[in-house]
Amino acid sequence: MQTCVKSPRNGCALHGVLQTVQAINGVVPIVHSNSGCAIQSYLSNKSSGLDNTYFTGQNVFSTDAQERHIIFGGASRLREQIKNTIKVVNGDLYIVLNSCVSAMVGDDVEAMTRESREQGETIIESLTAGLHGDSHYGYESVVTDIIKKLPLVVNIPEEKNDKLVNIFGILPKEDIYYRGNLAEIKRILEGIGLSVNTFFSYGNGVEEFKNASTAALSISFSRWGNAPAKALEELYGVKNVEFSNVPTGPIEVAEFVRKIAAELGVSSDVVDAFVEKEEKEFDYYYQGVIDDFYNEAGSKSLAIVADESVAIRVGGFLKRYIGADIKTIIVTDRVSKKESSDDSENDVLNTIANEVYYTQDGKEISDILSNNNIELVLGSSLDRNLANGKKRTGLDISFPAYNKAIVNKSYVGIRGALTLLEDYLTVVKEDNHAKELELLEYIGQNVG
Template sequence: MAILALKQRSADLAPEPDSSGPIELVRYICAIGALQSAAAIPRVVPITHCGPGCTDKAYMNVAFYNGFQGTGWGGGPVTPSTNASQREVIFGGADRLRELIESTLTVLDGDLFVVLTGCIPDLVGDDVGSVVRDFQKRGVPIVYAETGGFRGNNFTGHEAVVQAIIEQHLGPDAGERKAGLVNLWSLLPYQNTFWRGDLEEIKRLLEGIGLKVNVLFGPDSAGISEWRDIPRAAFNLVLSPWLGLSTAKLLEKRYGQPWLHIPVVPIGARQSTAFLREVAAFAGLPSAPVEDFIAREEARYYNYIDGFTDFYSEYWWGLPAKFAVIGDSAYNLALTKFLVTQLGLIPARQIVTEDPPDEHREAIRAQFRAIDHDVSVEVEFDEDSFVIHDKIRSTDFGQKPPIIFGTTWERDLVKELKGTLVEVGFPASYEVVLSRSYVGYRGALALLERIYTTVVSRSA
């Protein structure tokens, strides 16, 4: 498989690297990887102004060797790129970008074009904004975002793309609000291997209690018409530990929209029911229809769980008791909450890998410390797989083989520990993912199937 730009660290070096140094087996890509966030919006075409290979590497890593998710409308190998060379470094690449945009408009059909910059134009100072504004004045639906790799990873790049669309493409006037309409800001497209199925399930749950949802990304989105409807929503829902908070604050400032932040993505009946009741209370929905929907979902969920308990009670002695989660904060927190509160498993190590901004880390720690009324977890933040794997090796998993919720990077480690691996994040190169979801009532059932099929298959 294609591997990100890495540097192997020899075993005799200190296990705690300098935070500014190289890291091994990284679990995100640079900011220009947000081209896939643009591609996740139906009929949107990203255009990259960057060096040769950057666009292809971003696609291959986050969208191909990560569940083999495919390209989107204009992503992947379809993405136009300037492939900036030494000439653009010396003389600037603005003219090359202008030529590329003109060609793209001639060849590709799109409702919106999003220009993303790489390291070369950001370092040499190309005036990309001026080039794009010339097209905007002509009525071309186009925006730009500065996403040079030194600016951050694809999480921060995603926020830059969202901000660019809001500030450069949406109108200044909110107009009349639509009662019951909510804008959903949640999982990072493509980086989260199961984002399409997860957003579909979250939308289904919210619509089940009577809301209308601008899901904004993925096949359930209406595309740019839905984005233009953002100012008319009654409120914004941020369903993640931190991603989307800056967007909600921007929309509050720009349109006066209130927002609700729920840090834990719900998995299973307990969390899903709590999630729906919190949203319903914030939205001022009548309780009877909400409770009717919850009752139907719980009845279906627990009917399947009732059958599962036959297996669980028979094989509990051979099943893993302790687990570790290695991955981004959204899935790490959601999985840990589910596994502790609804399966009774014991958290042994939780490592967050996406390098969340410092201002959000204490809030993330607080969520892990309140996993359940009698369970507190100390989460760790680490990006370097060399260090992460050493920490997992030193973890006490008790007498039973551990179960690790991680990525392809953990396959050899789990074999070494004689444990079980469930790939739940980037890169997931041994999973083919179409519409699978692990969130909500229905996603939790799929997750249980995946966990225990993997466990019993390993012991066969």
């Protein structure tokens, strides 16, 4: 039985659905719910500087279902809302989103959407309600829905593009740096001559979803990307390659591009030249901080609290390039997904950290961290807050990240890895400085 959660960090499936479609340029969400559902999502994202899309907060069109819609049904209210939203807002695609209230009452959301579709509107629905899972499931579910239902409203091109790849599994807002991370992956793949559908970053939108079927390959960077990638494979024969995380660091990037290049027949000369350039760029900057690893960074015992793919990439990078001592990894996104406990991701996690746990419960996470003599925590702000009001030293790598403004920062690839390196070393230095001051105070003169 799904149990209660203290200080839950993940929203419901509707929140996952909503924050995913909010991140697609040109999509207008129409939520069939009581008035506060979208605001719950907005406020939680706002706490981390992530309410940064147009149709968010009080700008989300919503039926604001009232008691009468629960007693008598809300389908006609939804019909009215769909019709009127289309009259007021320009959109490349309207998506009707379901909620707990509507699902429990049994409103025929699909029929109401179909009605408008039959009148020629580019509108589809996602029937995933809040009670169906958490926000990660919401991403998986709505991206799959878009892929499956888009042909109902637009013509899907048939001609294949053997240089085009789709990116799945980097979740808007769940991955707090999703925009920057997607941009960096795009840069890397473009570096070996490919075109990239990231769907959720600058310059991408509904058109990229439309073209997804023409791609030569889908790349899934976490377990949450597998379902949409498989939908494309089943519908259009687009091959899917799964990775447990986004490559972070020169060795990982080289392995990644070589694998993708092999899949798509990219010339090895192109790949070698790109890899060499990237390795040199990384090493140039890496050399500049190399002393810090010996003097400052390597000896810290640290914990990572994050979604699985984030934990693997950040942990793997810090272990290989800084020699970090990673005591503990706490995975926060596998609670709602029934996965076997001995899959390959577990093996990877066990090579990175001494102990691996799976929970999103605030109390359990706090207890694990307190019992393991952790010096630095790379996680969310919740994991760094202590009951006494003080903060554990660390870095925000997962949601929620309080008091942050996030624009296009990245922690993946080559340039993102350098940013991670820079931020991590800064935290370590600040921590060491604070400890040195304490020591100086301790050893100060004592002449009575």
